[in-house]
Amino acid sequence: MNQTNRTEIATLGEFGLIKHLTQDFKPKNKSTQYGIGDDCAVLSYPSEKEILVTTDLLMEGVHFDLTYVPLKHLGYKAVMVNLSDIYAMNGTPRQITLSVALSKRFCIEDMEEFYAGVRIACEQHHVDLIGGDTSSSLTGLAISITCIGETDKEKVIYRNGAKETNLICVTGDLGAAYMGLQLLEREKAVFKGEKEIQPDFAGKEYLLERQLKPEARRDIIEKLAQAGIKPTAMIDISDGLSSELIHICTQSNVGCRIYEEHLPLDYQTALMAEELNMNVTTCALNGGEDYELVFTINIADHDKITQIEGIKLIGHITKPELGCGLITRDGQEFELKAQGWNPLKEENEEI
Amino acid sequence: MNQTNRTEIATLGEFGLIKHLTQDFKPKNKSTQYGIGDDCAVLSYPSEKEILVTTDLLMEGVHFDLTYVPLKHLGYKAVMVNLSDIYAMNGTPRQITLSVALSKRFCIEDMEEFYAGVRIACEQHHVDLIGGDTSSSLTGLAISITCIGETDKEKVIYRNGAKETNLICVTGDLGAAYMGLQLLEREKAVFKGEKEIQPDFAGKEYLLERQLKPEARRDIIEKLAQAGIKPTAMIDISDGLSSELIHICTQSNVGCRIYEEHLPLDYQTALMAEELNMNVTTCALNGGEDYELVFTINIADHDKITQIEGIKLIGHITKPELGCGLITRDGQEFELKAQGWNPLKEENEEI
Numbered sequence: 001m002n003q004t005n006r007t008e009i010a011t012l013g014e015f016g017l018i019k020h021l022t023q024d025f026k027p028k029n030k031s032t033q034y035g036i037g038d039d040c041a042v043l044s045y046p047s048e049k050e051i052l053v054t055t056d057l058l059m060e061g062v063h064f065d066l067t068y069v070p071l072k073h074l075g076y077k078a079v080m081v082n083l084s085d086i087y088a089m090n091g092t093p094r095q096i097t098l099s100v101a102l103s104k105r106f107c108i109e110d111m112e113e114f115y116a117g118v119r120i121a122c123e124q125h126h127v128d129l130i131g132g133d134t135s136s137s138l139t140g141l142a143i144s145i146t147c148i149g150e151t152d153k154e155k156v157i158y159r160n161g162a163k164e165t166n167l168i169c170v171t172g173d174l175g176a177a178y179m180g181l182q183l184l185e186r187e188k189a190v191f192k193g194e195k196e197i198q199p200d201f202a203g204k205e206y207l208l209e210r211q212l213k214p215e216a217r218r219d220i221i222e223k224l225a226q227a228g229i230k231p232t233a234m235i236d237i238s239d240g241l242s243s244e245l246i247h248i249c250t251q252s253n254v255g256c257r258i259y260e261e262h263l264p265l266d267y268q269t270a271l272m273a274e275e276l277n278m279n280v281t282t283c284a285l286n287g288g289e290d291y292e293l294v295f296t297i298n299i300a301d302h303d304k305i306t307q308i309e310g311i312k313l314i315g316h317i318t319k320p321e322l323g324c325g326l327i328t329r330d331g332q333e334f335e336l337k338a339q340g341w342n343p344l345k346e347e348n349e350e351i
Numbered sequence: 352m353n354q355t356n357r358t359e360i361a362t363l364g365e366f367g368l369i370k371h372l373t374q375d376f377k378p379k380n381k382s383t384q385y386g387i388g389d390d391c392a393v394l395s396y397p398s399e400k401e402i403l404v405t406t407d408l409l410m411e412g413v414h415f416d417l418t419y420v421p422l423k424h425l426g427y428k429a430v431m432v433n434l435s436d437i438y439a440m441n442g443t444p445r446q447i448t449l450s451v452a453l454s455k456r457f458c459i460e461d462m463e464e465f466y467a468g469v470r471i472a473c474e475q476h477h478v479d480l481i482g483g484d485t486s487s488s489l490t491g492l493a494i495s496i497t498c499i500g501e502t503d504k505e506k507v508i509y510r511n512g513a514k515e516t517n518l519i520c521v522t523g524d525l526g527a528a529y530m531g532l533q534l535l536e537r538e539k540a541v542f543k544g545e546k547e548i549q550p551d552f553a554g555k556e557y558l559l560e561r562q563l564k565p566e567a568r569r570d571i572i573e574k575l576a577q578a579g580i581k582p583t584a585m586i587d588i589s590d591g592l593s594s595e596l597i598h599i600c601t602q603s604n605v606g607c608r609i610y611e612e613h614l615p616l617d618y619q620t621a622l623m624a625e626e627l628n629m630n631v632t633t634c635a636l637n638g639g640e641d642y643e644l645v646f647t648i649n650i651a652d653h654d655k656i657t658q659i660e661g662i663k664l665i666g667h668i669t670k671p672e673l674g675c676g677l678i679t680r681d682g683q684e685f686e687l688k689a690q691g692w693n694p695l696k697e698e699n700e701e702i
Contacts, residue, residue, distance in 0.1 A: 015689075033401060034509070037510075037602070038440065038509050038510050038511075038586075038602075039405060039436040039437075039439040039440050039510070039585075039586060039587060040403040040404055040405040040436050040437060040439075040440045040442065040500070041403070041404045041405070042401050042402070042403060042404075042440070042507055043401065043402040043403075043404060044398075044401050044402070044504070045396065045398070045402065046398050047395075047396070047397050047398035050384060050393050050394065050395055051393070051394040051395070051396060051402065052391040052392070052393060052394075053391055053392045053393075053394060053446070053448060053481065053482060053497075053499065054390060054391040054392070054482065055448040055450055055482060055483060055484055055495070055497055056450070056484050057450035057451070057452050057484045057486060057493065057495050059452045059486065059487070059488045059489070059493065060489070061489040062452070062486060062487050062488060062489060063486070085390040085391050086390075086391060088390040088391075089389065089390050089391045089393070091391065095404070097404060097405075097406040097497060099406055099407070099408035099495060100408070101408050101410045101413070101493070130404065131404060131405065131406060132406060133406055133407050133408045135408060135410065135413060135414070136410070136413050137410045137413060137493075138410065138411070138412040138413060138490070138491065139489070139490050139491075140489065140490075142408065142410065142452070142488075142493045142495075144406070144408050144450060144493075144495035146404075146406055146448060146497040148404065149391070153395070156393055158385070158389050159388075159389050159390070160389075234390075235389075235390060236390060251388070251389075338366075
């Protein structure tokens with residue numbers, strides 16, 4: 001948080017604050033008829049488009065830790081995780097609403113930082129900020145974003161379309177965001193209270209970037225369209241590969257086999273896992289927050305998909321009775337388990 | 352909160368909880384192609400419709416106090432305040448997303464109560480629950496709702512269409528929700544800790560209902576359409592009549608005069624204001640949370656509007672240089688002032 005320049009939010013008031021923070025956001029999409037400034041935003045989509053809607057609520061202390069997450073990065077990431085859901089339906093994001101509740105700990109300069117990150121994410125993905133809500137909170141920061149996107153009717157990709165013999169593909173690499181989180185948490189613990197010492201992240205920049213500044217995979221959606229490949233099922237990886245694959249298999253009523261040796265891993269992820277004495281395959285399967293895409297394709301698209309950089313084949317879809325399994329390097333088979341969110345795992349403080 | 356039956360949320364986990372709470376919500380609108388269960392909801396609107404989007408973030412301790420607000424009422428009201436924004440654009444609400452973050456203080460039975468209120472509101476207004484997010488919070492309850500609606504392109508009503516000589520109309524009565532809040536706050540203070548004594552709300556039921564169970568004015572939108580009246584500007588009253596009228600006048604570049612003697616007041620509101628030694632006109636102007644509609648119409652619609660029950664003429668639009676004024680019963684003129692939200696007014700606790 002900004003300690004040098006500190007302007008209290010009360011100096012602007014609610015309406016003044018909203019105006020101040022959103023004045024540089026100008027709607028650019030044709031579908032945005034009217035943005036901020038009325039009871040509702042007004043959108044206009046042609047009838048051949050399906051409209052996609054996704055939403056996320058991020059709470060300080062649960063989803064982010066401002067000890068090590070800069071507010072600008074937080075704004076960027078909060079938008080990005082929503083865009084990722086739109087791309088996972090094979091859509092194009094067009095608009096977001098952004099609601100923020102903040103305690104008196106935050107000043108106008110903090111919110112400027114946060115909105116600067118939001119703006120960069122919006123500009124990179126040609127998304128309009130069309131509305132929201134700003135209010136106070138007794139403790140901490142709460143952020144709610146709803147993203148609206150579009151896709152042609154015949155192009156929507158659900159989780160439930162995977163078929164037996166389909167191939168399973170994953171983009172980028174896995175587990176790095178989780179390793180980045182472990183690294184930040186470790187350095188936070190080590191250096192707590194010792195202001196002179198700066199944590200040493202040399203050689204681990206990629207892990208930090210994956211945790212602090214994830215990128216929604218618009219490039220992949222574009223490349224698949226160019227190659228004429230329409231995945232049969234798709235989902236983005238927010239809770240970890242295992243959890244997402246189980247969603248696809250359950251909803252498609254199929255099973256799957258993926259291969260440990262084909263899981264895409266970055267060198268830094270493997271090194272960091274070793275340093276922390278963790279199993280890197282477990283990190284790749286359950287790490288979460290990678291915001292990569294996992295999707296299934298018809299076997300006929302095999303040759304086309306191998307031409308596209310940044311996509312890796314990791315396995316195939318099976319009959320439902322075979323369940324969801326991982327084949328290890330030494331040929332053993334393990335059942336995939338979803339981790340999911342569980343409030344009991346959090347160190348919640350009661351009020 | 353439910354103290355007799357208490358099932359911890361962890362017994363279901365995230366996905367189990369969402370499924371449990373949303374299983375009774377079945378999409379009914381034609382525009383809802385796909386609801387809960389994928390990365391995004393999928394909507395399909397005909398191209399002659401404009402799509403309306405509004406969102407609200409409600410924080411425990413700031414927007415609601417669970418000491419006296421039952422969770423079922425809270426669920427109902429959280430939906431209603433969003434529907435009100437859609438009606439204020441002359442639209443029909445169709446879908447909502449609902450995100451909830453909750454601390455371990457809450458159990459499954461609490462969430463069932465909350466969702467029961469959400470469901471009643473959705474059913475009454477034929478709105479589909481299409482998605483959302485459920486997660487944990489370190490302290491208290493946070494609720495974020497986004498509502499999506501539709502209206503014919505030529506029927507959207509903005510805040511900026513008021514013209515000189517237009518008449519100003521308001522629905523229902525004003526100030527009762529604020530009086531209800533004062534009453535609840537007073538009884539909370541008086542009876543704190545004394546379990547045997549029940550607060551006495553006899554004769555004040557209307558005030559409580561207006562605070563705890565506001566109703567979005569779909570009926571008015573329908574009546575205006577039937578009468579062939581299209582307001583030139585419209586807004587819903589969430590922050591108080593003064594604040595909303597100033598929005599209309601600023602955005603329409605006009606002024607206004609409203610008359611104290613024409614402000615619609617319920618008998619209970621007047622009585623309660625007297626009991627609390629407050630000026631009832633101030634309550635009506637600045638009370639907030641009435642969720643009534645204030646709108647302007649062409650003078651040619653005067654006779655038609657007086658035929659509609661539940662709508663009152665309170666003044667007229669003027670040249671911008673005259674500003675926004677209230678004419679009191681004794682003929683004096685006062686400038687209208689917006690109160691708005693100001694975080695400094697809250698008794699915020701720092702973390």
